[in-house]
Amino acid sequence: MPGTARLQKRKTRGTRRRANFDTMLGRAMLQAAAVIGFFALWEIGVRAGWISAFLVGSPAGIFSFAYKMILSGELLSDTWYTLFEAILGFIIGTIFGSLLGLALWYSVFVARLVEPFIVAINSVPKIALAPIVVLWFGTGLVSKVALSVSLTAIVALIAAYQAAKDADVDLQSLASELFGVNKLTGRGNLNVSLVASGSSPFGLASSLDGTASLTGHDGEIAGFNVEQLLKRLERRPLSGGGNFRSGSTPYDRLTIAVKFADGVATAEDIRVEGPAAHLTLTGTASVPSREYDMKGVASLNTPPGGAPGFELPFVVQGPWDDPLIFPDPESLIRRSPASAPLLDAVKDRKTRDAVKSVLERLTGGGPKPPAPDAAVAAPAAVGDGKTN
Numbered sequence: 001m002p003g004t005a006r007l008q009k010r011k012t013r014g015t016r017r018r019a020n021f022d023t024m025l026g027r028a029m030l031q032a033a034a035v036i037g038f039f040a041l042w043e044i045g046v047r048a049g050w051i052s053a054f055l056v057g058s059p060a061g062i063f064s065f066a067y068k069m070i071l072s073g074e075l076l077s078d079t080w081y082t083l084f085e086a087i088l089g090f091i092i093g094t095i096f097g098s099l100l101g102l103a104l105w106y107s108v109f110v111a112r113l114v115e116p117f118i119v120a121i122n123s124v125p126k127i128a129l130a131p132i133v134v135l136w137f138g139t140g141l142v143s144k145v146a147l148s149v150s151l152t153a154i155v156a157l158i159a160a161y162q163a164a165k166d167a168d169v170d171l172q173s174l175a176s177e178l179f180g181v182n183k184l185t186g187r188g189n190l191n192v193s194l195v196a197s198g199s200s201p202f203g204l205a206s207s208l209d210g211t212a213s214l215t216g217h218d219g220e221i222a223g224f225n226v227e228q229l230l231k232r233l234e235r236r237p238l239s240g241g242g243n244f245r246s247g248s249t250p251y252d253r254l255t256i257a258v259k260f261a262d263g264v265a266t267a268e269d270i271r272v273e274g275p276a277a278h279l280t281l282t283g284t285a286s287v288p289s290r291e292y293d294m295k296g297v298a299s300l301n302t303p304p305g306g307a308p309g310f311e312l313p314f315v316v317q318g319p320w321d322d323p324l325i326f327p328d329p330e331s332l333i334r335r336s337p338a339s340a341p342l343l344d345a346v347k348d349r350k351t352r353d354a355v356k357s358v359l360e361r362l363t364g365g366g367p368k369p370p371a372p373d374a375a376v377a378a379p380a381a382v383g384d385g386k387t388n
Contacts (some may be wrong), residue, residue, distance in 0.1 A: 014186065018204055027270065035276055039059045042056075043059045043060055043067070044057070046058040047284075058264045063280050069280070082129075082144075083181070085141060085144040085145055085148060086144075086148055086334055088145050088148070089144070089145040089146070089147070089148020089149045089151070090148060090152050092145065092148075092149050093148060093149040093150070093151065093152030093153040093156060094152055094153075094156045095156075096149065096153050096155025096156070097152065097153035097154060097157035097158075097159075097160065098154065098156050098157070098159075098160040099160075100153075100157050100160075101156065101157040101158065101159065101160030101161035101162075101163075101164065102160055102161070102164055104157075104161050105160075105161050105164035105165060108217065108218050108252075111161070118157065118158070120124045121154055122154050122158065126147075126151045126154075128149065129150050129325060130147055131145050133150070133340045137245040138228055148205070151273050166187060168187035168188055168217075168234055168373070169187065169188065169189065169190065170187060171184050171185060171186045171187060171188050171214075171216050171219055172184060172185045172186075172219075174190060180290070180321065181221050181318060181320055181321075182340065183221060183222040184216075184219065184220075184221055184222075185219040185220045185222070186216045186217060186218055186219015186220065186251070187216065187217060187218060187219065188214060188215050188216030188217060188219075188254065189214070189215050190212070190213075190214050191211070191212065191213045191214075192211075192212045193210045193211050193212070194208055194209065194210035194211075194212065194260060195208075195209050195210055196208045196209070205263050205287040205288045206262065206263040206287075206288045207262065207263060208260045208262070208265075209260050209261055209262070210259075210260050210289055211257075211258070211259050211260070212256075212257075212258050212260065212265070213255075213256065213257045213258075214254070214255075214256040215253075215254065215256075216251070216253070216254035216257055217251075217252060217253055217254065218251075218252065219251055219254065220248040220249060220250050221249045221251065221272065222248045223250060223323075223325070224247065224248075224249060224325055225247030225248060225249060226249045226274070226277045226279060226298045227249070227274070227276040227277045227300070228247060229298075229312075229327075230263065230277060230298060230299070230300050230310055230312055231300070233310070233312060233327070249272070249274060249277070249279075249300075250275060251272045251274045252274060252275060253269070253271070253272075253273040254272055254273075255269065255270070256269075257269045257270075258269050258285075260287075263286065263287045263288045264284050264285070264286050264287070265284065265285045265286075265287065266283075266284050267281060267283055267285070267294065268281050268282075270282070270296075274301075275301075276300065276301055277298060277301060278298075278299060278301060279299075280295070280296055280297050280300045281294050281295070281296035281316070282294065282295060282296070283296075283316070285296055287319075290318055290320045290321075291318060291320070291321055291344050292316045292317055292318060292319075292320065292323050293317055294315070294316040294317075295313065295314070295315055295316070295317075296313070296314055296316065297311055297313050297314070298312045298314060299312070312327050313327070314326065314327045315327075334380065358368070
């Protein structure tokens with residue numbers, strides 16, 4: 001219909017007009033028009049008496065005064081001075097806040113201790129500190145920089161602390177997915193630089209070469225309780241290690257550095273630092289066979305200036321899923337006042353032979369006399385028959 005056609009043409013023209021403004025230039029023109037309209041309404045309101053010129057001024061008066069300051073050079077000087085104070089305060093506040101945030105991430109105990117204070121300080125409007133800053137530092141450069149630092153330091157602290165926390169990964173999920181080990185918990189970071197080649201998973205595992213390092217914090221190693229075992233063996237060295245493979249060992253810091261060669265990881269530095277005990281380990285771990293062969297030393301923490309704590313060498317061997325962890329028996333025997341002299345005596349050859357002789361007499365396990373020859377025994381039996 002003719003009427004419908006004209007209506008559609010009008011709609012198309014209106015759509016084209018609106019579409020012309022949906023470009024970068026069109027949006028810029030609309031934004032400039034909005035700014036000009038705002039200043040125009042402001043100036044009209046001041047001249048008509050709707051807005052108090054004493055309280056907010058007028059655009060014409062502000063632009064006129066700014067033009068005079070530009071001609072005199074005062075505006076540029078004041079702008080540079082203010083910009084220098086703001087940049088200096090921003091740099092100092094950012095560095096100080098970032099370092100403090102990383103320090104809080106490093107010490108979880110301190111972070112939990114000061115977290116309520118940080119939240120309280122962050123909730124205070126920073127501009128409310130301006131009168132206090134002016135009273136403390138005056139109206140010069142120091143006060144302006146201090147106010148700028150107070151505005152940026154707390155923001156940088158929270159950002160750095162949260163970023164460091166988010167960078168950590170869940171070690172339990174990491175160890176389970178990569179190595180099939182489910183005895184490690186906590187959070188940390190893993191750095192890996194490995195190369196491998198092969199046509200099967202076993203071939204890839206057998207050709208692993210490179211390095212890997214792991215840092216963790218605030219976790220546990222399941223399967224043994226080092227503190228409980230060390231305290232028991234310190235009192236009674238020969239009481240046994242029945243609970244050595246039960247419980248868990250908490251740690252504050254965990255550091256692991258290994259080198260891979262042909263699928264065998266050689267531990268260069270493994271340290272576990274806990275609240276009551278710490279461990280160091282060295283040895284190898286085979287990736288294709290998934291087995292440990294490591295030795296370590298566990299010791300109780302001692303206060304500064306105190307005597308060295310009890311140290312226990314131990315061995316870790318067996319599969320990754322369920323390794324055997326057992327203490328060094330010689331070190332336990334030497335810790336026992338009654339058994340240590342016996343160990344030293346048994347190492348002497350004469351004493352060892354004497355003990356062996358006594359044991360053979362008691363058990364009847366000594367060497368038996370040689371059996372008589374069969375040829376000699378037969379005539380003796382015939383002679384005895386004739387006599388009868």
